[in-house]
Amino acid sequence: MTITTLRHSSGSSCKIHSFGATVISFATDREHLFLSNDAILDGSKAIRGGIPLVFPVFGPSTAPSTMPQHGFARVNHWDLIESTETTASYTLRLADVTAGRGEHNPWSIEEVAKNGIDVLLKYEVSLGADYLLTTLTVQNTGKTAFDMEALLHSYFAVPEKATHDNSRTFITGLDRYSIVDKVTQESGHAQPEGEPVVISGETDRVYDPFEGKTSAQVQLVTPQRNLDITAEGSNAISCVVWNPGKEKAKAMPDMHDGAHEEFVCVEPGILTDRMIRLEPGDEAFLKQTIKAIVNK
């Protein structure tokens, strides 16, 4: 396990853990990503915080598959291929995937051998004075098409424990997106025009874009600073907004006490009915830029 640190001459910095190629820190004048104090960094569990990579499934995989929640990308060791002061490139080949492939699904060792599925994942991280750019590229290097979902599961730090303070912490840019609410089990509503998304207690929603937009621009407003989050990809970009709320956070062994007040996950990605069927030889990408704007 290695942690690679990027440093920009302006003073900004970024840290990437080779387990899951998980970005665990992006700081300018302050830290912008949340990492739980109880996060496990020894490779025995997905890292609780930063930007875990979700691939090839979002959420629990459908029965009878036994692939773990959010897939195998976040629970395997990635190779650092190249790095400079401000950039780092990682790869993960299917042949090197040791954890989380599950059984009875297209990614199990058995099925992969039978069907000739192969994939090469590349992840590039680039640090600027006030931004962090992360790009996941998926290449179908095998003989069979496969379906894929992919998300950049970004945990953003919220200063002053203000996650649930709806007047000071909110998300804009998701107007007219249709909502699938996994807490209330409701769907079919759209985010009203001009109304920001707020975090009230446990929040777990998928925002799907109208007209299949392949880019998204959202802003996370918090006390002290705002973040501009821009994403684009090979198919419509949805956005998951997640916070476990008090009770669920308490039940998570790798979440410290009160952590639910210190972050919100905004996760741009390609998922559910917008998932991609990637043909042999084809490539798909998902890119996120996080730009920090300090409130005056």
Ligand SMILES: O=P(O)(O)OC[C@H]1O[C@@H](O)[C@H](O)[C@@H](O)[C@@H]1O
């Ligand atoms: O605990 P995990 O596997 O990291 O997942 C955290 C959360 O990730 C979110 O993306 C999901 O929408 C939630 O349903 C899930 O609880």
